[in-house]
Amino acid sequence: MQESLKKLNVEFNEAKRAQAKLTLDNLIQSAEQIVTGGDVGNFDARSLSRVSGYSLGLLVKRLGKIENIFLYAIAKLRSKKIQSIASRLAEYDVNSDARSIVEAFVPLAFDEIKHTNPSVIRYYENRAVKRADEWSHVFAYTDEIIEPLRSIISQNRSGTFRTIEDHELPYVARAFFLFIERPFVEGDPIAGTELHRQMAVDALLRLIAVNREID
Template identity: 40%
Template sequence: MNRKPEIAFTESQQDRSKKTLADLQEAAYEIVRQADPKIFTSRALAKKSGYSLGTLTRRLSSIENIFFWAIERGRESKFLEMAENISTFDPNLSVHHFVETFVDKAFASIGEVNPRVMQFYEERFTKTHGLTADYYDYVDVVNEPYLLACQRNQTNTFRELSKNEARFIFKAALTLIERPFTSGDPLAGTEEHRQIAINALTGLLAK
């Protein structure tokens, strides 16, 4: 399988052109934060950034790519925040408490993003690039903080994992938590969904 391509933009040596790109990226990020794919358009980007449609066409090879970039930036920020939360998890709390906190924060984060944004990215990105081998690697940022949190924990409830086990388990967590939202499953976000995720992850992570 192919590797996931980096979202890149045409390089420029001119300061003015660099500023234009930075302004367009920031405008795209602000639009994505509104969590409504209906406004992921060139007109919305032109209005938000203050640049003309002609400037957008000249500076960007693809309007869609800048929204992909903005979605990836937001997703990276969310997972870095999750990794930070894991790294500061209270070592006197049990694995069940950890899993409940992890699932609840993930649900809250998805609610802020809006599943329709996730659907937009997945449908459009995979249509162009396919489902690349490293498509779900964005979750890997939580692996190391989790392994360190296990080592510090004092409750004797966390199962010792290898790096590869942690990598596989947190990708499985995406299936349990995120995929129902992305696929539009009617169970997504319900208490039943929450309990399924908590019970399954506790089974994978607990002694």
């Protein structure tokens, strides 16, 4: 998460004193509380001041751009969800075939993602696009699933996963989230439905499975 935020120029000055670190931690917790509420209209200095109890002047001095703290909070909460999704991948038996793993994984991923307000993700992405030096930096958050994918593919003994080279894995990870997350983020009526589930399963199998698993 930290690396992807650096690519978007979301950083805070290092806290050299314990009190300064405590202040930043409190501000992050307050921002997370506001973000969890899901109303992007509250992603501003006044709301942060009200929830945290710190003055507007201190917020500006400590944070610079106020949106930094909200981008950080969104990224942190999103990272927790992705880590939870990634941990599910690591739990599957090495003898399970690709179809069984994907069909079990997709509904679990849906359950993690569907509770996030789409407007919160759009808030993050709209600002990330403006900040990113390269378009790929906007999608850097998906890198957290690369290692679990590499592990399950390399260790699986079912013979149903195709060989995926390291240079391809980042794009496979992004495609995972494209098919699973985007319908929710974009407010598509199919999000979370059986049609969405089947679309995601079929797409993921085409990405990672050998041909006999696709049909």
